Amino acid sequence: MNGSVSLRNRLNTTVRDIPRSGIRDFFDIVSTMKEVISLGIGEPDFDTPWHVRESTVFALERGATHYTSNFGYLELRRALSRYVARTFGAEYNPENEILITVGVSEALDLALRALLNPGDEVLYHEPCYVSYRATILFAHGVPIAVETRPENGFRLTRAMLEAKVTPRTKVLMLNFPNNPTGAIMSRGDLEAIAAFARERDLVVITDEIYGELTYDSPHCSIASLPGLKDRTLFLHGFSKAWAMTGFRLGYACGPAELIEAMMKVHQYTMLCASSLSQKAALEALTRPEQDVAEMVEEYRRRRNFLVASFADMGLDCHRPLGAFYAFPSVARFGLTARDFALRFLQEEKVAVVPGTAFGECGEGFVRCAYATSMDNIKEAMVRLKRFIGRL
């Protein structure tokens, strides 16, 4: 022994026992290889629009380098209030119903910490974003996963929730358009969920980070449904629709009491989101329609190309309607999702993410992100066809 002390036994048991993200694990393997075509990247390949970048430089020159209000710049909250009302159909008071956060991830953490007492149950649907389960556990909640299936387009139904709800259930978390499945919910689908939430007196947290990215039908926010706003926390940010992942800027809109409670946690941990990122966001909101429309059009072409290519090679894939992910089934090849992804990576140098990174029910699926150039997608499809031909 060299005198060092093992800290493993002193770590918080919740933190110690939560495994690292399966994505991280896979990233470590991919990053040892060269010239890999990656369909594993969950962020846009587009650059942040130039007017946003340019105005961020200007903001830096002007000295926007200080703390902001804990809630975030009021000017930005006002602009967001208008944008959310126009785009998602729900109105929030910029004074006390909107909180600017460090990405949706922080907003989600704040919300769960503000809401949960130890032992409170949170319903969420899987496959889902990698952080949900861990974030619930960190907040001393009990994560209750509800499996969604390709048979009904990975949508959530009331019956699925009824099967898992208990008297301890406090929160229902939604994420549509969905990462990793690309599923969306129609207004009718959401009305059934909304009725359930009202009857069971649940708080709804809706992560709509991909809300602008739908391809065949418009997005509907559950926050816009009658009678739901008072029990709903709407989470959104700039990462996906504006290709601003590194800016780490998100926001939460909801009832003033909840926003106030979240702000307390935010105030004592984060203080405020980056002032420069807030300035960038303000600029992004000056012409959202043009910026986003161009990217949506390109994503739609790639989605079409990918789905047609899967169909060509006989790979089962439900039609992704939003976000930038396809989630084809690879179950028929008799490999686990992880083995499929590993062999595909080793033999053809294409990275896809095993569905199990998004929950146990992701077994038998892989996530293919089409946030990469059309040339990469074309080449990846040539290699995929070759690969599955050998299996």
Added chain:
Amino acid sequence: MDELLKILQCNALEPREHIARMLGIPAAEVNQRIADYEKRGVIRGYQAILNEDQLDLEKVTAVIEVKVTPQREGGFDTIANRISRFPEVRSAYLMSGAYDLLLFVEGRTLREVANFVSERLSPLEGVLSTSTHFMLKTYKRFGVLMHQEGSDERLSVTP
């Protein structure tokens, strides 16, 4: 604008079969629609976008502002068409503002362009005055940056 045209404007060499997949329509329909556009003259041609600064060409480009007198019949079109037909003129536009026509003129040398202006362009009936500017360097053409953008800085796998 028709999405098919947008795709061709980005990359005219995009295989038709791929365009069909992107748009979710049969390849035969893509071929038919492109043929129609060509026939109607909406698509006037297909060219490569070159970074000529890399080629060390013996070539100069001038941007020329031209003031002209519109003619009684035909307005600016008659004189503009007359000027556009010179092969030295690569592009020609009717403009609002302080002058009427904006020309992009190419020649092998500065002298050659100067000769074109003094011997061909200026003497034309209806041309009142010209102002010639020589281009020094190209940063962007047809929406394409001429210097390489940085490589993709994203991590290879992210949530």
